[in-house]
Amino acid sequence: MAGHIQDRWFKTEKDAEDKTRRVKTERHGIGMRYRARYVGPDGTEKSKSFRDGQKRLAEKWLSNTEADMGSGQYVDPRAAKKTFQQYTENWLSTLGSDPNTLESMRSQLGLHAFPHIGSRPLGSFKPEHIREWVAVLEASVPGSYGRIIYANVRSALNAAVDDGYLSRNPVSARSVKPPAVDSKRIVPWTPERVFAVRDALPERYQAMIDLGAGCGMRQGEILGIAVNALDFESDTLHVVQQLKLSQSRPVFALPKGGKTRDVPLPGPVADALRAHMKRYPPVEITLPWRKADGPLVTRRIVFTAPRGNHVWRTTLNEDSWKPALVAAGVIPEPETKGDAHAAAREHGMHALRHFYASALLDAGESIKAVSEYLGHSNAALTLRIYAHLMPSSRERTRTAIATLYGGAQRSH
Helix, strand or coil, rough: CEEEEEECCCEECCCCCEEEEEEEECCCCCCCCEEEECCCCCCCEEEEECCCCCCCHHHHHHHHHHHHHHCCCCCCCCHCEEEEHHHHHHHHHHHCHHHHHHHHHHHHHHCCCHHHHHCCHHHHCCHHHHHHHHHHHHHHCHHHHHHHHHEEEEEEEEHHHCCCCCCCCCHHHHCCCCCCCCCCCCCCCCCHHHHHHHHCCCCCHHHHHHHHHHHHCCCHHHHCHHCCCECCCCCEEECCCCEEEEEEEEEEEECCHCCCEEEEECCCHHHHHHHHHHHHEEEEEEEEECCCCCCCCEEECCCCCCCCCCHHHHHHHHHHHHHHHCCCCCCCCCCCCEEECCCCHHHHCCCHHHHHHHHHHHCCCCHHHHHHHCCCCHHHHHHHHHHHHHHCCHHHHHHHHHHHHHHHHCCC
């Protein structure tokens, strides 16, 4: 054994005849009796104390520690005392990721992970602690959002394993499962609902509906669209930027995932945009690019607030979008004047993208094309979301055969 057990209650010394004998120390009967000592991989001495009568336990602990060092599973006891929150906050500061992504991760972990597992020392984590936390997470946030938070916790604990704070990640245990995701299928809006919401919006925002339902744009892309993105000659819309928040400040940035795209610009949408810009001329807005302290860029944006500034997402949603949903009968009117509107997560502006996708698929457009126009990372993602909206192969078969039979019967 590389280490040794020190008995604090007794020591050996030689008497006048040079014989070795055990004598009591000044600490005899006081405090922990045994101290298991060893030299760690970093070259410094480590130790752990044990009570009287626990010598065998100390020897077993020392033996296990030696085995862990030999197998690469060793964790420094002092490092294992660092809490999950302490480690994770430091880990986040070293990632060097997009500042908006880091801000989002800090917010998610601060709201939904640190209050429950943040104070737990890394060395004490067991799968049961993760299972208990996941149960809390499932009860407090939607499954898809919960999975994002769960993935962040898993990544932090993976890094803790890499850095030697943990021997294994408790999230990787077979008994630990991510938050369950509601398998509820998307039900697209009807054209009647789309136009009812459009008519209920303030006139200066109505063309936003046309870009969402007619071009599949995200809300941030609509709010950040500039005049030079509109190519009326080729009937093409260049989706090259969005308006988003970075550290609570508005910035221009590339679309989600850094993925730009060209989308067909239908005639009615082009007409609506021309009419909008004639009534509400575009305004030059200067904002940082990508992050709050990024270089300033100036864009002539299509949609502006009444005072000529860019449109704030939260203001648009609360003051215009939700009242339009009420007027269209999508959500109920608040019972008392001044009360907040009902939650309408599934009826946000993203519902217009679902309408757009369903319209294209219903018309026979390919998943690949729909994925490209929506700006998804790949067609598989589009298929997972919208496969149930694709026309049934059975119905296509019936129609095809009926058409052939009909043509044959007419020729006889």
